[in-house]
Amino acid sequence: MERGVHDRGGWATQAPIDRSEHELADWELLTDALVGVLGHAGLMNVDELRRGIESMPPEEYERASYYERWLFSIETVLTEKGVLAAGELDARLGK
């Protein structure tokens, strides 16, 4: 049966599991806080967060870090809801 890229249990791999920890950067802490605020504001729930992460193109999912996936999902869901305009974040960041 076809499985999503996130549906990981039992995937055969020879690659070692990276168990290293890292100090969280400011943007990662802010991303975590942002999801909490969006939940309190009723703008986005944790299931929408998960769904947004699972909708990532598989190659991008593999490349992205934990909180990069969160950011992808936040932008996806908030753009769907019209809270963000398409391309608004990139425009503000001057990309």
Added chain:
Amino acid sequence: MRYRRGQRVRVAARRHEGHHRTPGYVKGKIGSVERVHASFTNPETRAYGADGLPKQPLYLVGFAQRDVWPDYRGGSGDRVYVDLFEHWLEDAE
């Protein structure tokens, strides 16, 4: 609550497009109800902006590791436990 503690259940093997909380490695596998948790809003609809109602019963289902992994080499009594919603379970008795 359709199932009770100790009852054998099979996890539905159906395809499901979109967000759901049933891991692929237990689909089609038979386990037993270890605990009846309670009813919770449905993440499959909440993930798309709905309210998740009606609430769905959630169970803790235990599986023999040997039933889940064909080449499992650990102890015969080893088990793996997964939280599963009732609409993913079928009667296996």
